Amino acid sequence: MTALDALLRDRAARDEPVCLFAYDLDGLRRHVTAVVAALPPRCRMYYAMKANSAAPVLEALAPIVAGFEVASGGEIAKVRAVAPAAPILFGGPAKTPAEISHALDAAVTRLHVESVLELHRISAAAVARGTTVEVLLRVNLAGPFPSATLAMAGRPTQFGIDEADLPAATAAATSLPGVRFAGFHLHSLSNNLSAETHLEMLGLYRDTVVGWEKELGVVVKVLDVGGGIGIDYQDPAHHFDWDGFTRGLVAWVDSVPAHWREIQFECGRYLTAACGSYAVEVLDVKRTHGTAWALVRGGTHHFRLPVSWQHSHPFTVLPVERWDPSVPRPSVTDDRVTVAGELCTPKDVLARDVPVARVRAGDVLVFALAGAYGWDISHHDFLSHPHPEHVFLDDDRA
Structure with a gap:
């Protein structure tokens, strides 16, 4: 039994x-340990805690993942309550000035920025504290993207910066005080079940960002490729082919510029479902x-x-x-x-x-x-x- x-x-x-x-915390640790161990060099797995923010789950994952992806000031507080030194990535489409200030006071690692106005709010908060914070610009790409349960980009959504507005956003991110541009964030879909199409999407990300570096005169150090790796609720025996995906990921990492020091994944559902x-x-x-x-x-x-x-x-x-x-x-x-x-x-x-x-x-x-x-x-x-x-x-x- x-x-x-x-x-x-x-x-x-x-x-x-x-x-x-x-919740089976032992099974959770085994699963996530195997997921993280299969990642090639330069790739890091952050836990998107919106999937399940229970303190015992965060405690179980803290020693295994690279850090936590959060989307509110409340989630920052939950992480800091169980993992005071854990790296935190702060995203979300509508951050309040108070949340931005709270994020800086909590020493988050990076903020994922959704608009030029948000860049100015982050700059003001950082200058007021005499600090500098790394940012990634979240971009709403045109696509096309694989079929998935939810689409975050490639269509009108509230997420990210339109590609047409990227020149103004990168100019602000590379000139505003208190802000250090580190790269781009490209979370475009949720619950994709195909490893093959997920690799194809990463190929689109690579080619697009290489083009942006040349066009916009920026140097990318960090690329966040989001989560979006799915669970088949209709056929639980059908699993996303993580082993096949990470084998293909090795070749993909070898194909991206060497100065991209970190590739961020931010999975939630795939880790805890x-x-x-x-x-x-x-x-x-x-x-x-x-x-x-x-x-x-x-x-x-x-x-x-x-x-x-x-x-x-x-x-x-x-x-x-x-x-x-x-x-x-x-x-x-x-x-x-x-x-x-x-x-x-x-x-x-x-x-x-x-x-x-x-x-x-x-x-x-x-x-x-x-x-x-x-x-x-x-x-x-x-x-x-x-x-x-x-x-x-x-x-x-x-």
């Missing part, structure tokens, strides 16, 4: 319905208009990812025999079931029309791949239901 199975059996024996996130599970007890089973429903203690206010990305999230059924014989126990056998939560909205659906051998009221549904963009992106207090339990499974701490 795994640690997760033992945990769920223990919780199912209690009176309160099961509703929890469980598999470490988390969301487990919820089935409160009721019923049919309406020919559809079988499993209604659970929980829903999208805890685990918003499925409705956010409009997919049916994979789950397994943990049978629970404990049941009060004085009341009926509704069930579905050899049929398709839709899993809905406890919210008063028809959009509170975690999985739709999924074939099951059997599911009964009182059984527990376990949603895999819930370690990224689960709890962190959810509207926790809608309808004021109790929050789920969060359990961190860690052999190092027994």
